[in-house]
Amino acid sequence: MRTNGGAGAGRRKTMSEKLKVGILGGTGMVGQRFVSLLEDHPWFEVTTIAASPRSAGKTYEEAVGDRWKMDTPMPDAVKHLVVMNVNEVEKVAQKIDFVFSAVDMTKEEIQRIEEAYAKTETPVVSNNSAHRWTPDVPMVVPEINPEHMEVIRYQKERLGTTRGFVAVKPNCSIQSYAPVLTAWKEFEPYEVVATTYQAISGAGKTFADWQEMVGNIIPYIGGEEEKSEKEPLRIWGHVDGEKKEIVPAESPVITCQCIRVPVLNGHTAAVFVKLRKKATKEQLLKALLDFRGVPQELALPSAPKQFIRYLEDDNRPQVALDVDYENGMGVSVGRLREDHVYDWKFVGLSHNTVRGAAGGAILCAELLKTQGYIGKK
Numbered sequence: 001m002r003t004n005g006g007a008g009a010g011r012r013k014t015m016s017e018k019l020k021v022g023i024l025g026g027t028g029m030v031g032q033r034f035v036s037l038l039e040d041h042p043w044f045e046v047t048t049i050a051a052s053p054r055s056a057g058k059t060y061e062e063a064v065g066d067r068w069k070m071d072t073p074m075p076d077a078v079k080h081l082v083v084m085n086v087n088e089v090e091k092v093a094q095k096i097d098f099v100f101s102a103v104d105m106t107k108e109e110i111q112r113i114e115e116a117y118a119k120t121e122t123p124v125v126s127n128n129s130a131h132r133w134t135p136d137v138p139m140v141v142p143e144i145n146p147e148h149m150e151v152i153r154y155q156k157e158r159l160g161t162t163r164g165f166v167a168v169k170p171n172c173s174i175q176s177y178a179p180v181l182t183a184w185k186e187f188e189p190y191e192v193v194a195t196t197y198q199a200i201s202g203a204g205k206t207f208a209d210w211q212e213m214v215g216n217i218i219p220y221i222g223g224e225e226e227k228s229e230k231e232p233l234r235i236w237g238h239v240d241g242e243k244k245e246i247v248p249a250e251s252p253v254i255t256c257q258c259i260r261v262p263v264l265n266g267h268t269a270a271v272f273v274k275l276r277k278k279a280t281k282e283q284l285l286k287a288l289l290d291f292r293g294v295p296q297e298l299a300l301p302s303a304p305k306q307f308i309r310y311l312e313d314d315n316r317p318q319v320a321l322d323v324d325y326e327n328g329m330g331v332s333v334g335r336l337r338e339d340h341v342y343d344w345k346f347v348g349l350s351h352n353t354v355r356g357a358a359g360g361a362i363l364c365a366e367l368l369k370t371q372g373y374i375g376k377k
Helices: 002-017 029-037 060-064 089-093 107-118 146-159 172-176 178-183 224-235 281-290 294-298 354-370
Strands: 019-024 044-051 098-101 124-126 166-168 189-198 238-240 245-247 253-260 267-275 308-311 331-338 344-350
Touching: 019 029, 019 089, 029 044, 029 354, 089 107, 098 107, 098 354, 107 124, 107 166, 124 354, 146 166, 146 238, 146 245, 146 354, 172 178, 172 189, 172 224, 172 267, 172 344, 172 354, 178 224, 178 281, 178 308, 178 331, 189 224, 224 253, 281 308, 281 331, 294 354
Parallel strands: 019 044, 019 098, 098 124, 124 166, 189 253, 308 331
Antiparallel strands: 189 267, 238 245, 267 344, 331 344
């Protein structure tokens, strides 16, 4: 009896100690993914959802209506939360310890509103692209560049805050190849050609609301190719203490084409790479399988145990079979072989709205908590 009582008391204590989380833009597809992934999270509890003025004042269930796009049902814990107006920054901020941002606005509006929340001493972990090139905002894949969070101290100086800041995660498209190239860093990749085949959920759509994509391919995704070429270089960059900013790496050179394909979830990349240092297939595979980062060392709640896996079958990775690997937080690689124009080629697959969006942002928040940047207000 005493043991059960103690365990129950421990659970109650844990619940009361969970950080109170807000979701900005909580009614959209990425906002819904945040809501879904944060259900029963051991550290974070969604207590506030903010969205556009037209959703404000309704319960979350009413505001979303028939637009719930997740495979799993809407969590009961959020159904009756009354949606707040995302523009009422002070009012929202006083209810929470930090926020996830998935707002659908112009770049300038997003930059303004995320900094406004930061200035209320509320940390902002953003899925949006607006601040990815703000020099003192860290853009982080926790397994690759956790040390970039150090730039937050300079951002706080600029914003005049002690606790508030903005941190972002990179674009969904790069998750299928940037981790692989990072794992091969010792072999010095210097030239990369990648074509990405990107799911429609990346545009916030399902087949029900994008009929044009059924049985179709669209060879253009606005702004995506520049992000896919440049963002990895920022992730591989370094914090410059004198400049008080992140300085991007200069190599490897990456060129991309980004194609929209009729798949709901999962971005696939076909990649060709040149290496300065010769490597055998066995060495490259070992580097992939051995690759671990801080999230694995700390066993963060959302971290995949095996970040990158290799599939030997010629017909893998497949979206239908592999997109949910490690609950959508892992990267699946296949078809690694020598190339007669480049040195090596491979195919990578990642889940664009989990690892590539909300899940990646949640992992960033877990990292920030362990680093001491996020805590109770």
